[in-house]
Amino acid sequence: MEYISTRSGSEPFSASAAILKGLCPDGGLFIPREMPKLSPSFTLTKGAWYAMYSAMLPFFEGDELEDDLEEICRSAFSFPVPFHHADGKDTLELYYGPTAAFKDFGARFLAFSMEKLLEKRGMDLTILVATSGDTGGAVASAFHGRNHLSVKVLFPRGRVSRRQELQLTGWDGNVESFEVEGTFDDCQRMVKEAFMDSSLSGLSSANSINLGRLLPQMAYYVYASSLYKLEYGEEPVIVIPSGNVGNATGAYWAKAMGAPIKRIVLAANANRPLTDYIATGKYEPRASVKTLANAMDVGAPSNIERLFALFPDFDSFRSNVPVYSVSDDEIRKTIKEVYDESGYVICPHTACGERVRRDHVEEAHSIVVSTAHPAKFSDTVEPIIGRTIAIPKSLYEIMQKPSKAKHIAADYHLLFENR
């Protein structure tokens, strides 16, 4: 199994090399040279983590991690992936990982695979992450305690929510957090400058374009659609709340492999780079706008090149990638509607998906992907439903730890002092 660039001109890479590299040397994103087919050995009978393992196996055929994959998946996917059933209009709850959002799947798989690869090589790596919210928490949690790896998380002072900050600053050991005097853009610039400094070596990133974060997202769609088909005898439409479209790319790869998915529909918030693209044929990346579904506040989706590689001409893109935008008012309305009907509580991102299902999906069989636990967004959700929401235990435990963040000026050299 080989991986090539979404842009031309790169030699092929193995899955392991792609995971360690992150980005292709030519600036493109890694994609399989040929999409593998679901293996005949794919099985649902041994539970979710094993099904995900068997869905991922063809992507590691001949790779140095092939024999370790089962153990990596068992360790990384150590939490449930349940459905909330509602007569076929079901919701897939991807938020039972340590930081209560779907990013735990990818971040944990990446951490365990990198650990294994570095162990084989006798090498160490330092992961730099600039975060304005949830990614840093998922990465910090996933890499905490992993051998051969350390993490430096940078976040802009006063620009992340109190809850998000608590998920970034309580770590010790191999995870350090830095509260930067500056904006999120300053944090990103510092990371870029550190990567360009030739006196620093052994640096890497863990962002959502990494193949190691994408493949688990493919795997849970194979698992969930196969289980759904078994229960209902129908292929589901899958509705995905999207920002950088990494989660959605996983679903398109699952469908291309042969997973029983009828079609895929994207739900965006008021950020409309894709909604406008399918309406006009012009793809125009732009600055993001702030919404209630803030993990989807993306004006230039980082995984878009992978969708363009799957659907190179505009007509095939438009017919395969329907996208609908949901406003903040509709997000509030949908959280309330769902709660009043059934007592079910959803986060603002999931509400975008539910709104799109209600307004644009005619089929009786569908899955909305729930990307985060509603307690992560209690400031928005609790006033709408008029009651408090219990925080998941793992998140509560992370947030109880005393803050160990270091305050620094926006200068990347300060990240590497007192090493």
Ligand SMILES: *Cc1c(COP(=O)(O)O)cnc(C)c1O
């Ligand atoms: C990251 C995130 C999204 C968006 O996922 P993409 O892969 O960027 O499209 C949606 N909801 C939540 C809660 C997230 O954390």
